[in-house]
Amino acid sequence: MSEPEATQxxxxxxxxxxxxxxxxxxxxxxxxxxxxxxxxxDVEAVRDALADEPNVVISDDPIFACSDGTQxxxxxxxxxxxxxxxxVASCSPKLHQTTxxxxxxxxxxxxxxxxxxxxxxxxxxxxxxxxxxATEKVIGLxxxxxxxxxxxxxxxxxxxxxxxxxxxxxxxxxGLRAAKGLADLGIDAILIERxxxxxxxVGKLGAMFPHEDSGKEQVATLIDEVKDRRDVTVYTAAxxxxxxxxxxxxxxxxTLHREGGDKVLNLEVGSIIVATGFDSYNPDDGEYGYGMxxxxxxxxxKELVDATGSGPLSYNxxxxxxxxxxxxxxxxxxxxxxxxxxxxxxxAAIHASSLVSSxxxxxxxxxxxxxxxxxxxxxxxxxxxREAGSVYVKFDPDTPPEVAKLDSGVLGVTxxxxxxxxAELTLPVDLVVLVTxxxxxxxxTLIDLLKLPLGSDGFFNExxxxxxxxxxxxxxxxxxxxxQAPRTMGESVSAGLAAVAQSAxxxxxxxxxxxxLVAVVDPDKCTGSGECLTACPYDSITSIEWDGRQIASVDxxxxxxxxxxxxxxxxDAIDLLGYTDEQMKAAIxxxxxxxxPVKEPVA
Amino acid sequence: MATVVNPNLMSDLQxxxxxxxxxxxxxxxxxxICPLADNDATFPRRFIRLAQVGLxxxxxxxxxxxxxxxxxxCTDRCPQxxxxxxxxxxxxxxxxxxxxxxxxxRAMYTSPVAAVIISLVGLAIFGGFFASVQAEExxxxxxxxxxxxxxxxxxxxxxxxxxxxxxxLAMMARATAKRDGVTAKSxxxxxxxWGRTFRALWYSIGVESLGQKRYREDCADDNPVEPLYRRRWxxxxxxxxxxxxxxxxxxxxxxxxxxxxxxxVAEAAITPVARTIGTLGGLAMMYGVSWFMINRYQKVSAAAxxxxxxxWLFLWMLWITGLTxxxxxxxxxxxxxxxxxxxxxxxLVHVAIAMELVLFMPFTKFAHVMYRPVALFFYGLxxxxxxxxxxx
Numbered sequence: 001m002s003e004p005e006a007t008q009x010x011x012x013x014x015x016x017x018x019x020x021x022x023x024x025x026x027x028x029x030x031x032x033x034x035x036x037x038x039x040x041x042d043v044e045a046v047r048d049a050l051a052d053e054p055n056v057v058i059s060d061d062p063i064f065a066c067s068d069g070t071q072x073x074x075x076x077x078x079x080x081x082x083x084x085x086x087x088v089a090s091c092s093p094k095l096h097q098t099t100x101x102x103x104x105x106x107x108x109x110x111x112x113x114x115x116x117x118x119x120x121x122x123x124x125x126x127x128x129x130x131x132x133x134a135t136e137k138v139i140g141l142x143x144x145x146x147x148x149x150x151x152x153x154x155x156x157x158x159x160x161x162x163x164x165x166x167x168x169x170x171x172x173x174x175g176l177r178a179a180k181g182l183a184d185l186g187i188d189a190i191l192i193e194r195x196x197x198x199x200x201x202v203g204k205l206g207a208m209f210p211h212e213d214s215g216k217e218q219v220a221t222l223i224d225e226v227k228d229r230r231d232v233t234v235y236t237a238a239x240x241x242x243x244x245x246x247x248x249x250x251x252x253x254x255t256l257h258r259e260g261g262d263k264v265l266n267l268e269v270g271s272i273i274v275a276t277g278f279d280s281y282n283p284d285d286g287e288y289g290y291g292m293x294x295x296x297x298x299x300x301x302k303e304l305v306d307a308t309g310s311g312p313l314s315y316n317x318x319x320x321x322x323x324x325x326x327x328x329x330x331x332x333x334x335x336x337x338x339x340x341x342x343x344x345x346x347x348a349a350i351h352a353s354s355l356v357s358s359x360x361x362x363x364x365x366x367x368x369x370x371x372x373x374x375x376x377x378x379x380x381x382x383x384x385x386r387e388a389g390s391v392y393v394k395f396d397p398d399t400p401p402e403v404a405k406l407d408s409g410v411l412g413v414t415x416x417x418x419x420x421x422x423a424e425l426t427l428p429v430d431l432v433v434l435v436t437x438x439x440x441x442x443x444x445t446l447i448d449l450l451k452l453p454l455g456s457d458g459f460f461n462e463x464x465x466x467x468x469x470x471x472x473x474x475x476x477x478x479x480x481x482x483x484q485a486p487r488t489m490g491e492s493v494s495a496g497l498a499a500v501a502q503s504a505x506x507x508x509x510x511x512x513x514x515x516x517l518v519a520v521v522d523p524d525k526c527t528g529s530g531e532c533l534t535a536c537p538y539d540s541i542t543s544i545e546w547d548g549r550q551i552a553s554v555d556x557x558x559x560x561x562x563x564x565x566x567x568x569x570x571x572d573a574i575d576l577l578g579y580t581d582e583q584m585k586a587a588i589x590x591x592x593x594x595x596x597p598v599k600e601p602v603a
Numbered sequence: 604m605a606t607v608v609n610p611n612l613m614s615d616l617q618x619x620x621x622x623x624x625x626x627x628x629x630x631x632x633x634x635x636i637c638p639l640a641d642n643d644a645t646f647p648r649r650f651i652r653l654a655q656v657g658l659x660x661x662x663x664x665x666x667x668x669x670x671x672x673x674x675x676x677c678t679d680r681c682p683q684x685x686x687x688x689x690x691x692x693x694x695x696x697x698x699x700x701x702x703x704x705x706x707x708x709r710a711m712y713t714s715p716v717a718a719v720i721i722s723l724v725g726l727a728i729f730g731g732f733f734a735s736v737q738a739e740e741x742x743x744x745x746x747x748x749x750x751x752x753x754x755x756x757x758x759x760x761x762x763x764x765x766x767x768x769x770x771x772l773a774m775m776a777r778a779t780a781k782r783d784g785v786t787a788k789s790x791x792x793x794x795x796x797w798g799r800t801f802r803a804l805w806y807s808i809g810v811e812s813l814g815q816k817r818y819r820e821d822c823a824d825d826n827p828v829e830p831l832y833r834r835r836w837x838x839x840x841x842x843x844x845x846x847x848x849x850x851x852x853x854x855x856x857x858x859x860x861x862x863x864x865x866x867x868v869a870e871a872a873i874t875p876v877a878r879t880i881g882t883l884g885g886l887a888m889m890y891g892v893s894w895f896m897i898n899r900y901q902k903v904s905a906a907a908x909x910x911x912x913x914x915w916l917f918l919w920m921l922w923i924t925g926l927t928x929x930x931x932x933x934x935x936x937x938x939x940x941x942x943x944x945x946x947x948x949x950x951l952v953h954v955a956i957a958m959e960l961v962l963f964m965p966f967t968k969f970a971h972v973m974y975r976p977v978a979l980f981f982y983g984l985x986x987x988x989x990x991x992x993x994x995x
Contacts, residue, residue: 364610366656391656419629425658
């Protein structure tokens with residue numbers, strides 16, 4: 001942790017001296033994978049073939065290489081034999097590359113001298129009809145892996161200093177709570193909100209489920225708590241307009257929309273939490289009568305109820321004596337539409353109807369639903385609303401309700417009720433509430449700017465829905481709240497705090513370790529053609545002055561090691577650490593010299 | 604064709620004492636446990652649902668309301684404590700009121716004050732009338748009241764009631780027939796249709812109304828089971844048969860009078876028969892009615908949990924009619940006994956209440972005697988049809 005290297009300006013990460021290839025001591029393990037490999041590949045033959053390979057000190061064939069016991073054996077063997085290279089021929093690197101890199105680390109061996117050879121997906125599973133051929137292929141693949149490990153460099157992870165400051169985009173409930181959480185952990189929070197006011201959706205709401213707390217009041221309390229803190233800086237009417245740098249050291253440009261012209265602010269932040277929220281589904285004209293007088297969406301209805309206070313409920317000056325709620329509007333649509341469930345709307349509608357009941361128990365309320373998803377404690381709210389006299393009418397999505405004006409002047413909702421023996425009922429009501437779901441917010445600029453990954457539903461995608469729920473594939477950019485998926489307020493706040501914890505995990509050490517598998521430029525070979533600059537999708541290559549001429553330089557902190565710059569270089573001046581030209585050539589060489597069986601042509 | 608629902612049905616039903624059925628979430632335990640519900644009559648769940656969504660006509664003109672004998676098993680099993688059995692009882696009260704276009708039933712069910720005033724006014728009119736009519740010289744008298752007047756008023760009351768009953772029943776029967784697909788052709792269109800109609804009639808009147816078969820056998824009775832002497836089906840049967848016997852005795856007397864049987868023959872042959880039937884019937888009815896009153900007072904069963912003023916009125920009128928009739932009857936057993944002034948008053952009361960009892964038939968719990976047989980007739984038809992469809 002002491003004297004972390006400042007890497008931004010260094011054109012090349014530190015390389016350690018490496019042992020001469022002929023002196024390398026390599027261990028080879030060919031995994032049976034409990035029959036997945038050994039049933040179709042003569043594992044023993046591979047083991048014996050590799051035992052005679054130059055530099056191979058150990059050649060073994062465990063039943064399960066990934067098992068705890070085998071891992072321990074490997075560590076013992078590496079230490080006892082002074083190994084400086086490891087090859088495990090087993091499954092895909094996606095599955096166990098990290099496992100065996102860690103084995104190497106625990107055995108005090110450089111983890112980047114480890115090579116995973118995928119002989120399960122690439123040999124045993126695809127050549128089940130040809131054991132001899134598969135065996136020959138595996139021998140070639142493993143030799144190739146050995147060749148790669150033999151020429152491996154002693155790489156060390158890159159260290160970058162991190163700025164203990166997080167940019168929170170979005171001043172709704174998730175963003176506000178995250179900003180406070182960051183500050184509580186000693187990380188400066190910069191909170192920006194596109195609107196002139198903080199609070200988002202929750203800030204406009206009155207009583208909310210499950211505890212009847214007012215959204216407005218909760219937001220006001222949070223704002224009060226955040227307002228006087230030095231470690232939280234809030235900018236409203238502000239947008240992120242540019243982002244540069246890398247995780248730990250993002251340089252962001254924030255544009256403040258102010259009277260008399262925009263102002264631009266440049267800041268350095270270590271991580272970014274995106275909490276940009278959702279939009280409420282906007283029904284099409286005529287969808288369930290939308291556009292007719294007396295047909296409103298759930299947010300519009302909630303606003304009406306909140307504004308009513310304790311007075312009689314009325315709409316456009318007319319008293320409301322009966323209400324029909326149509327559920328799943330804009331949610332659970334057919335393929336091509338919004339196929340997801342918005343999850344909050346059942347309970348929100350039920351809760352709004354309970355508020356109506358407490359205003360006046362005489363108001364007749366019909367809930368036309370497909371399935372009620374008042375999960376968890378919300379089930380109790382559902383029960384209470386039923387007991388207060390709300391009538392629940394279940395319809396089949398194939399026969400959705402229809403809204404029309406009746407001769408009497410009131411609205412009529414016609415529905416086939418599955419619980420009354422499929423009776424077709426027309427409910428005369430004063431107000432129709434379309435229980436609308438959540439849709440992703442229009443945010444193209446931000447998505448392009450941060451390169452945020454979108455799911456098929458249009459919401460932002462996390463890396464893993466269970467184990468890495470707030471991180472995105474963009475290092476240091478977290479997502480929270482309803483920009484990720486429809487959520488309740490409590491769930492949004494939880495997600496915001498999870499993003500805080502994840503930010504702290506990244507920033508509290510003061511530095512970050514990055515994979516050293518990055519591109520490096522040989523200054524002597526580089527002609528400064530600039531080809532690679534345009535090929536890099538991460539803007540990691542810049543042109544620098546070197547020895548009196550212009551050459552390319554790769555920023556290892558932002559380089560992802562994709563290799564895109566290598567083939568475009570006419571001078572062959574770029575190498576990818578961990579996958580150097582030398583290594584790859586040797587690996588290919590091994591495959592070429594390995595004798596492949598000639599297949600008999602099929603008659 | 605979509606039906607426009609009545610948003611006020613639930614609140615209206617509550618005026619008739621409906622339990623809190625909002626708790627019902629349509630699980631159907633009640634229908635599953637009901638010994639009387641089957642494919643030809645599914646209840647109570649469906650009826651609670653009709654009330655919840657507001658399908659008034661389907662609720663009040665259904666045959667299922669009248670196939671229920673309110674054993675209370677559904678209420679015992681209801682996981683939501685929505686009291687389906689009491690709901691069915693309320694729905695019957697509501698149906699009686701809704702099918703009665705005079706709104707007298709509604710007033711008597713929903714307002715105790717109205718119930719008392721209407722019955723007292725009725726009594727005053729009948730009593731006052733019979734007290735005021737002057738007996739002409741030589742007219743035959745019953746305790747001072749001219750025979751002719753009793754007969755004429757009785758006839759008028761019965762015709763009036765019959766007209767109202769036919770009108771109300773027609774409304775109910777038409778709706779039920781339409782729902783069940785019963786037409787004139789399906790009733791009388793062929794020999795087989797006639798057979799089916801006859802069997803349904805026999806089932807309704809004979810097996811069920813007079814025989815009380817399912818009440819006795821399927822409604823294995825209340826929980827806890829009452830001792831036999833006060834079991835519901837038994838006291839109901841005694842009340843019913845007692846009432847029918849009294850009615851028969853009156854008719855015999857009346858018929859003899861109309862066809863002009865000589866007084867001596869009547870004295871010798873008709874009167875003793877009529878009086879024996881009447882006395883036995885009166886005793887049976889009073890036994891049954893007394894237990895019904897005790898049951899309601901003690902709230903022994905689901906059926907006796909809730910009593911509207913109209914329910915009490917019906918029982919009291921039956922009971923007083925029975926008692927006064929019996930006392931008069933006994934007083935006549937003493938040979939040579941002279942009519943006393945009190946027996947004149949007693950008779951006035953007896954006649955006035957009996958008249959009112961009959962007159963109130965379409966407006967009180969008594970109305971079940973007209974709706975239930977019709978409902979059971981349709982139920983019999985439905986059962987018959989499905990029996991025919993079943994393989995032998």
